[in-house]
Amino acid sequence: MLSALAEGSYPAVEPDPQATHVILIVSEAAGAAQDASTVSSYRVLRNGSLQVLDGAVPLTETAACWVAIPQNGRFAYVTNAGSGTVSGISIGRRGGLELLDEDGVTGVTGEGSTPMGSVEVPTTANGMAAL
Numbered sequence: 789m790l791s792a793l794a795e796g797s798y799p800a801v802e803p804d805p806q807a808t809h810v811i812l813i814v815s816e817a818a819g820a821a822q823d824a825s826t827v828s829s830y831r832v833l834r835n836g837s838l839q840v841l842d843g844a845v846p847l848t849e850t851a852a853c854w855v856a857i858p859q860n861g862r863f864a865y866v867t868n869a870g871s872g873t874v875s876g877i878s879i880g881r882r883g884g885l886e887l888l889d890e891d892g893v894t895g896v897t898g899e900g901s902t903p904m905g906s907v908e909v910p911t912t913a914n915g916m917a918a919l
Contacts, residue, residue, distance in 0.1 A: 810831070810832040811829055811830070811831060811832070811841065811879070811883045812829065812830040812831075812832055812838065813827065813828075813829050813855050813857065813864045813877075813879070813885075814827065814828050814829075814830065814855070815827050815847075815852035815853060815854070815855050815866045816828065816844065816852060817851050817852050817853065818852075820850060820851040820870050821850070822850050822870070823848050823849060823850055823871075824846075824850070825846075825847045825848075825849050825850060825851060825852030825866075825868060825870075826844040826845055826846055826847060826852070827845050827847060827852065827855070827864070827866055827875070827877060827885060828840065828841075828842060828843045828844055828845065828885075829841040829842045829843075829879070829883040829884070829885050830883075831883060841882065841883030841884065842883060842884050842885045845877070845885045845886075845887070846892070847866060847868065847875045847887070847892045848891060848892035849866075849868035849870070849871040849873050849875055849892050849893070850868055850869075850870030850871040851868055851869040851870030851871070852866050852867070852868050852875070853866070853867045853868070853869045854866070854867045857879075861879065862878065862879055863876060863877060863878055863879060863888070864876075864877045864879055864885075865877070865894065867897065868892075871893075872896060872897050872898045873892070873893045873894075873895065873896055873897065874893075874894050874895040874896075874897060875887065875888075875889075875892045875893065875894055876888035876889060876894030876895075
């Protein structure tokens with residue numbers, strides 16, 4: 789049901805350590821409006837539908853784009869192309885999201901940069917993310 793995501797949203801998946809469910813992390817660029825980007829988390833249900841876990845958490849940055857999740861699944865990093873920054877987010881066990889830095893800036897990449905580029909997510913035989 790990813791077609792329900794807004795244009796300008798960029799998803800990444802974070803597998804649960806017990807593999808009982810999948811959490812989807814989505815950056816929302818808000819049409820590149822200044823300081824309006826957000827990030828949300830969803831549980832992917834067995835029937836393929838999405839359940840909102842934590843919606844529209846403000847990043848206070850511009851043009852959120854790519855999301856990267858390290859293998860431990862505890863954090864997400866969002867590039868903000870319009871701000872030239874990276875926002876770090878802690879992912880709670882139940883999918884709650886919290887900024888690592890109050891101002892939304894965990895790192896600075898430079899204005900207009902897209903440091904992560906296109907990332908292909910590896911999958912298992914059943915189509916689940918293998919991160």
